[in-house]
Amino acid sequence: MNAARTARSAARVILLGGFEPFHGERRNPSLDVARALDGEVIGGLAVHALQLPVVYGRAGRRVASAIARFQPAAVLGLGQAGGRPVITLERIAINLADAPRRDNSGALAADKPVIRGGPDAYFARLPLRAIERALAHRRIPAALSLSAGSFICNSVMYAALHQLRRRPAVPCGFIHLPYDTRQALRHLREPSMPLEMMIEAVRTAIEIIGAHQKG
Numbered sequence: 562m563n564a565a566r567t568a569r570s571a572a573r574v575i576l577l578g579g580f581e582p583f584h585g586e587r588r589n590p591s592l593d594v595a596r597a598l599d600g601e602v603i604g605g606l607a608v609h610a611l612q613l614p615v616v617y618g619r620a621g622r623r624v625a626s627a628i629a630r631f632q633p634a635a636v637l638g639l640g641q642a643g644g645r646p647v648i649t650l651e652r653i654a655i656n657l658a659d660a661p662r663r664d665n666s667g668a669l670a671a672d673k674p675v676i677r678g679g680p681d682a683y684f685a686r687l688p689l690r691a692i693e694r695a696l697a698h699r700r701i702p703a704a705l706s707l708s709a710g711s712f713i714c715n716s717v718m719y720a721a722l723h724q725l726r727r728r729p730a731v732p733c734g735f736i737h738l739p740y741d742t743r744q745a746l747r748h749l750r751e752p753s754m755p756l757e758m759m760i761e762a763v764r765t766a767i768e769i770i771g772a773h774q775k776g
């Protein structure tokens with residue numbers, strides 16, 4: 562990890578969040594991708610991976626305190642949206658925690674705000690169209706998405722944008738990943754994507770974020 566530490570001190574940091582497995586899965590490609598890129602310097606940004614719990618409240622607090630601690634130049638959250646056929650670039654985080662399934666602590670949420678008194682929603686602050694184009698150019702299937710849902714990923718995206726609300730120059734957003742092909746046997750009727758392609762997609766997104774920041 563020494564090389565990674567050197568890289569981090571030499572460049573501006575991008576916090577790259579990935580989640581632990583949830584809902585009975587043995588892996589979560591969002592964490593595998595974040596770990597694979599940890600320590601790399603991409604587009605002038607040194608990747609600092611952050612493992613996030615799939616727990617209401619705790620996940621958002623974890624990302625907010627990492628932002629306060631590392632003062633990153635950019636923040637990108639990754640999560641799994643099993644069943645979606647392609648990589649999805651999230652446009653909006655909403656102030657709502659509400660899902661039919663439990664989080665990893667066993668908690669259910671319905672009709673709850675992510676942050677009491679916070680605005681209804683935040684738009685992602687990422688060059689989403691440029692990322693979409695760059696992914697198409699590399700033949701990686703991706704699309705813009707209007708909703709990060711209302712489970713834990715949405716609350717992390719919302720909490721990060723809320724924490725950075727007075728620092729509008731810091732790019733911040735969220736990307737959902739489909740099932741990894743290693744999860745496919747458990748989901749025979751769902752689409753999946755090789756982990757290597759998802760790593761390449763996130764590396765590409767960070768390159769674009771870094772390039773836009775310099776310009």
Ligand code: PCA
Nearest residue numbers: 580640641712713714715
């Ligand atoms: N996906 C879930 C939570 C953690 C994850 O990887 C979501 O979309 O909210």
